[in-house]
Amino acid sequence: MAPSARELLTRLAPDFPARHVGELYDDTTEFMRIGYGDVMVLGERHFLVLRDEAERRFGMEDPKYWVKRCRCLETGGRNIVKLVFHENFPMTIGSMVVTCTRSPRKETRILDLVRGDPRFMQGETIYDAADNPVRILDLVAGKRLDEKIEALEMPHRDYFHDLFPTVLERFIEACQAIKWLHDRNEKHGDVRRDHLYVLHDSGQYCWIDFDYTFDFQESPFGLDLFGLGNIIQFLVGMGQHTTQSISPALRAQITSDDCSIMFPNRIVNLQKLFPYIPLEMTNVLRRFSLAAEVYYDTAGELIDDLCRARQALGRNGI
Template identity: 85%
Template sequence: MAPSARTLLAQMAPDFPARHVGDLYTDTTEFMRISHGDVIVLADRHFLVLRDEAERRFGMEDPKFWVKRCRCLETGGRNILKLVFHESFPMTIGTMTVTCTRSPRKETRILDLVHGDDRFMQGETIYDTADNPVRILDIVPGKRLDEKIEALEMPHRDYFHDHFPEVLERFIEACQAIQWLHDRGEKHGDIRRDHLYVLRETGRYCWIDFDYTFDFQESPFGLDLFGLGNIIQFLVGMGQHTTQALTPSQRVIIDANDCSIMFPNRVVNLKKLFPYIPESLNNILLRFSLAAEVYYDTTAELIDDLSRARDALSQPTL
């Protein structure tokens, strides 16, 4: 007979309060039932559940009940366990509709593909007794890029001239990582600014969360490209600039065509707000605007334009 959670924790985690001890789970299908103090058993490893994970977006916490922060009882290390949760929903981009689907098995495939590549989060998959692919993820040793940008306390001009060139260089490397996936027929699937981390030791950027895929008939990798566009807008602007936050003088010069095709309240024609932004860089942002007539088809095209903009930034002004 398998030991109870109480017996197991008494042996392997005697520091854990007995009043919070829960149950053992070898089948993670009913993930809503699994909570703090429970133990998930995967092959010969045991994971003590500490809490549900949550994403903080738009100033609000969005709980993810299928994602558990855990301690491995064998190693004492911390891991994030992603349990199986299926969902599908449409996303509208201008006049186009994209169907997004959560696919745990796709994320498993990506984790195997990027093993040992620090441009991507690391982890492995172990199947539970119900054949659910449970992804055991390493904690990324770093901080979200958008949080680091938002924490800067300086005028935009100083940021753009003193910090942005290095940010752009690192972002081009991150785009090259996505191109590497695309060249192998894979998509990231959920490219957002909160899914890009800065590694503490190297400063390199690291992508997380690969469990979405999408059906975009107009462009097989199109949603990834629009995601990269959203991030570069944020990085150039040192944050998001919305029509609601414009000053009266700025509202006069901004119209609908200056805004994002994905988020019509976000200004992408940032040269109108910051005239010192070079045309070569601003033209990249405009490829993601409501007025755009041509979009990027490949990550390589975006990287080429970003590289030219980087080179222009390094040239002295007359």
């Protein structure tokens, strides 16, 4: 007879409060039922659930009930455990519609592909008793890039001259990691600024979360590229700039052509706010604007233009 959760925790985690001991699950299909104090049986290991994970976006907490912060009872290590949750939804980019789908098996494939590559989060997939592909992820020893940028307390000019060249170099390396996936006919699927971390030990940028895929008829990898565009806008601007956040005097100079094709209130022609941004960088940003007539087809094209922008920073003595 399999041990109960109470027996397991008494033996492997005697410090855990007895009053919070839950149930034992080897089938994780009903993930909403699994919570704090429950134990998941995955292969030869047992994972004590500590809490549901959540994403903080637009100033709000978005709970992810299928993603659990856990402690492995055998090793004592902490892991993120992602259970199976399927969803799909349309995304509109200008006049184009992209169908996005959450695919646990696609994320399993990517985790196998990037094993040992520090540019990507690491983990493995174990199938539960109901054959659900449960992804057991290592915690990323780093901090979100956007949070590090937002925490800076300095004028934009100083940031752009002193820090941004290094930020850009590392972001180019992160773009090369996405190109590496594309060259193998794979997509990240959910390229966002909160999915890019800075590793504490090396300063290298590391991508997380690969469980989305998308069907974009106009461009096989287009959604990844637009995601990279959103991030570079944020990095160049040292944060997000919208038509609502700027002064009335500056707002009078902004037209719809200066704004993002994905988020029409976000300003991408940042040279109008910061005139010292070189033309080479402005040309990159405007490829993601409502005025753009040509978009990037490949990550390689974007990387080439970003490298030219980096060289322009050097020519300007930055």
